[in-house]
Amino acid sequence: xxxxxxxxxxxxxxxxxxxxxxxxxxxxxxxxxxxxxxxxxxxxxxxxxxxxxxxxxxxxxxxxxxxxxxxxxxxxxxxxxxxxxxxxxxxxxxxxxxxxxxxxxxxxxxxxxxxxxxxxxxxxxxxxxxxxxxxxxxxxxxxxxxxxxxxxxxxxxxxxxxxxxxxxxxxxxxxxxxxxxxxxxxxxxxxxxxxxxxxxxxxxxxxxxxxxxxxxxxxxxxxxxxxxxxxxxxxxxxxxxxxxxxxxxxxxxxx
Amino acid sequence: xxxxxxxxxxxxxxxxxxxxxxxxxxxxxxxxxxxxxxxxxxxxxxxxxxxxxxxxxxxxxxxxxxxxxxxxxxx
Numbered sequence: 001x002x003x004x005x006x007x008x009x010x011x012x013x014x015x016x017x018x019x020x021x022x023x024x025x026x027x028x029x030x031x032x033x034x035x036x037x038x039x040x041x042x043x044x045x046x047x048x049x050x051x052x053x054x055x056x057x058x059x060x061x062x063x064x065x066x067x068x069x070x071x072x073x074x075x076x077x078x079x080x081x082x083x084x085x086x087x088x089x090x091x092x093x094x095x096x097x098x099x100x101x102x103x104x105x106x107x108x109x110x111x112x113x114x115x116x117x118x119x120x121x122x123x124x125x126x127x128x129x130x131x132x133x134x135x136x137x138x139x140x141x142x143x144x145x146x147x148x149x150x151x152x153x154x155x156x157x158x159x160x161x162x163x164x165x166x167x168x169x170x171x172x173x174x175x176x177x178x179x180x181x182x183x184x185x186x187x188x189x190x191x192x193x194x195x196x197x198x199x200x201x202x203x204x205x206x207x208x209x210x211x212x213x214x215x216x217x218x219x220x221x222x223x224x225x226x227x228x229x230x231x232x233x234x235x236x237x238x239x240x241x242x243x244x245x246x247x248x249x250x251x252x253x254x255x
Numbered sequence: 256x257x258x259x260x261x262x263x264x265x266x267x268x269x270x271x272x273x274x275x276x277x278x279x280x281x282x283x284x285x286x287x288x289x290x291x292x293x294x295x296x297x298x299x300x301x302x303x304x305x306x307x308x309x310x311x312x313x314x315x316x317x318x319x320x321x322x323x324x325x326x327x328x329x330x
Contacts, residue, residue, distance in 0.1 A: 080303070175314070182317035185324075236310040239303070 005192035009117055009185065034121070037113045041102045049098070070098070074238065081242035082249060089245055092132065096125065097238040104184065104230035108223070116233075117184040119177060126177035129241045137248035148251055176240060183233050187226045194219050265326045272319025279312035 013030040020028030052067035060068060074094045078086050100116060107114025115121050137145035149165040150158065194215050201212035287305045291298035 077303075178318060178321055179310070179314035182314065182321050186317055186320055232306060232310055236307060239307060 005189045008188060008192060033113045034115055034118060037106060037115050041106055041115060045098050045102045077239055078242050081239060082246040085249060086245055093238055093241055096241060097234055100237050101234035104234055108227060108230060114184050114188055116180055117188060119181045122177035122181045126173040130173045133244045133248045140249060148247060180233050180237055183229055187229055191219060191222060262326055266323040269319045269323035273316045276312055276316025280309060283308040283312055
């Protein structure tokens with residue numbers, strides 16, 4: 001039996017599609033378990049949200065109120081973080097939030113695959129966010145956007161502060177992606193390690209087998225914590241997107 | 256062989272990052288509680304900041320984990 005806790009993160013071609021689907025340049029493209037989960041997440045969330053609000057009932061059903069609740073939740077979040085003119089980014093932030101949330105939750109299903117535990121996915125999402133922030137900033141302020149890197153300070157401090165501001169802006173995609181990736185990776189590794197304890201104790205025989213109930217109960221508790229983390233990280237990803245967009249929209253002044 | 260041992264030690268040392276994360280998370284929730292008990296009326300408005308601070312603190316500890324993984328698997 002393979003008890004390697006890192007094995008669950010392996011990206012591999014599925015459905016026996018060992019031959020690449022297509023080539024980009026000389027680089028082969030496979031249909032992997034990660035791609036499958038991303039398709040499932042995108043289709044499932046889009047289907048649920050569109051079917052849930054279809055009836056448009058005045059007194060919403062359970063699924064309709066879930067969809068409306070998530071809509072209001074994200075709308076309130078954007079409004080409180082960026083103000084009125086941030087609401088035009090609602091579709092982007094909502095899509096991002098739902099995608100990350102559903103990826104995290106689908107990953108919690110035992111035996112499935114966590115899309116957000118791959119740095120490639122989270123870094124792509126984070127680069128998308130920072131790219132949007134930069135484009136928004138230049139479209140709204142022109143080259144005045146560069147004032148973002150110049151805080152209100154005496155000139156001799158600016159020599160020190162401007163490089164710091166530039167570096168902190170440029171490391172944002174890294175910290176944004178590593179935060180989500182590392183949280184998911186650490187959580188799922190921890191679950192797998194405790195799962196290994198159960199197997200090792202259970203196969204030891206005698207009184208030790210009975211003891212294996214203890215790590216099993218612990219897994220249940222950690223699972224609950226991981227569900228909280230799964231939601232929290234999606235929320236943090238979305239709210240940090242809002243905060244970065246707010247800086248691009250309003251530079252230093254408060255809305 | 257020595258390289259393998261050094262890798263293990265280095266990966267273990269990277270977990271010292273958890274000290275800072277632990278202090279930080281304790282500080283976030285401790286400060287929130289002491290503030291919330293003084294002024295319970297304002298407590299509900301600050302849950303966003305609480306969760307944000309918690310997540311940011313936790314992430315700094317996890318950067319240590321990333322370093323450990325880099326040492327173990329990337330080099």
